[in-house]
Amino acid sequence: MTAPQTLALRGDFPGVGDWHYLDTAATAQKPGQVIDAIARAYGPDYATVHRGVYRRSADMTIAYEAARARVARFIGAASPDECVFVRGATEGINLVAHGWAANVLKSGDRILISALEHHSNIVPWQMVAERTGAAIDVVPLTPDHAIDLDAMAAMIRPEHRIVALAHVSNVTGAVLDAARAAEIAHSVGAKLLLDGCQAAPRLALDVRALDCDFYVLSGHKLYGPTGIGVLWGRAELLDAMQPMQGGGAMIDKVTFQRTTYAPPPGRFEAGTPHIVGVVGLHAAIDYVDDVGLDRIHAHEAALVTATREALGQINSVRLFGPADAAGIVSFEVQGVHPHDVGTILDEEGVAIRAGHHCAQPLMDLLNVPATARASFGLYNDADDVAALVRGIERVTRIFG
Ligand code: PMP
Secondary structure: OOOOOOOOOHHHOOOOOOOEEOEOOOOOOOOHHHHHHHHHHHOOOOOOOOOOOOHHHHHHHHHHHHHHHHHHHHHOOOOHHHEEEEOOHHHHHHHHHHHHHHHHOOOOOEEEEEOOOOHHHOHHHHHHHHHHOOEEEEEOEOOOOOEOHHHHHHHOOOOEEEEEEEOEOOOOOOEOOHHHHHHHHHHOOOEEEEEOOOOOOOOOOOHHHHOOOEEEEEHHHHOOOOOOEEEEEOHHHHHOOOOOOOOOOOEEEEOOOOEEEOOOOHHHOOOOOOHHHHHHHHHHHHHHHHHOHHHHHHHHHHHHHHHHHHHHOOOOEEEOOOOOOOOEEEEEEOOOOHHHHHHHHHHOOEEOEEEOOOOHHHHHHHOOOOEEEEEOOOOOOHHHHHHHHHHHHHHHHHOO
16 A cells, blocks of 8 residues: 555644544544634634724724635635635535626526536526526536546537536546636636635645636635635626625615615625634635645545555445545445445544535436545545545445
8 A cells, every 4th residue: 555644734633633534525624723713713803894993893804804815815816806705615606606697698508517516516507597598518527537628628619608617526536627627618708617615625726827717615625614615706707796695795885776886805795794714714724825735635645546545455345536536535335335334434433424425416427326435634644544444344344
């Protein structure tokens, strides 16, 4: 077995300890630095933003906007104003779908997604299709369960107005060649939205180099708090986008006759925002950047290789996804339901995800009701892989 190096950062994560936590694709454990930042933000630093005339509120406003600037730097945005704080990737995709696509698309237009998308990147587009009369096309997968960009190039048409793809699949870990996807989308004038939920914690990001038009991510997958995420959009697209929610903070001027909206990003942040979530996200980005995404990616790639090598030697295990998957290995133990696999592994102190991973169409395509999924974070090491493999060997003994 290739022995992955440890990053020796496990001690930073009070939620991990000696637990073999292999469900980071669902949500990442939090380092003490993030937990401390949250405690400070709810404690001695706590105040509202954007409204207070007193010192602490002004400081919190500065912290809130500093987090936006940090996000912009982290993802390579041209300006912090292109970064909208949302609840998570789901809300980000819905905002683009309902705020932009639903106003731009009309009957005869088409939406392009892929066969491996998360329900968050399927259902909002179905809603838009229903509202506008647009149709949805689905890019097929390669034999190793990545998005088939040759097939995409062959099927794209001028009627396609928006293409929405996972940057990294939450089921197969396949990494999209985003720049090529952008080139194909732009060849017909379509916009490209990337669902970066699984990519943001695993790959160094530069939205301008990727040449996409919208990018979404969730803070809780990036070692930050739940309830906070980011929608990045090109300035001119955000300018053209309608808010989904009206209320405080998103307005320019309100009268009973007419209301004008604030410019982006405020236009899309109605109400008191998730102040502490934003501060926690800032701390998470600082933490991840200090470790270095290239190191994290290399570390997780080694864990994936070790896992695939070891599980591949067990006859009844069928692996899904490409060998160069980013941090995620989906598999089935033939003849055993993934829920039973997950339950037995739990008895061994190994936490994996068993289910459809919010990708039911992909399960249909793989012809399985569910898969078992081991997903890695920067705190995992070779011991976690060994525990997983021991657990799977026990599963095969129990089920004969
Ligand atoms: N897209 C992908 C690829 C995901 O993995 C997830 C979370 N499992 C989502 C979207 C939705 O993210 P959230 O629930 O944080 O909004």
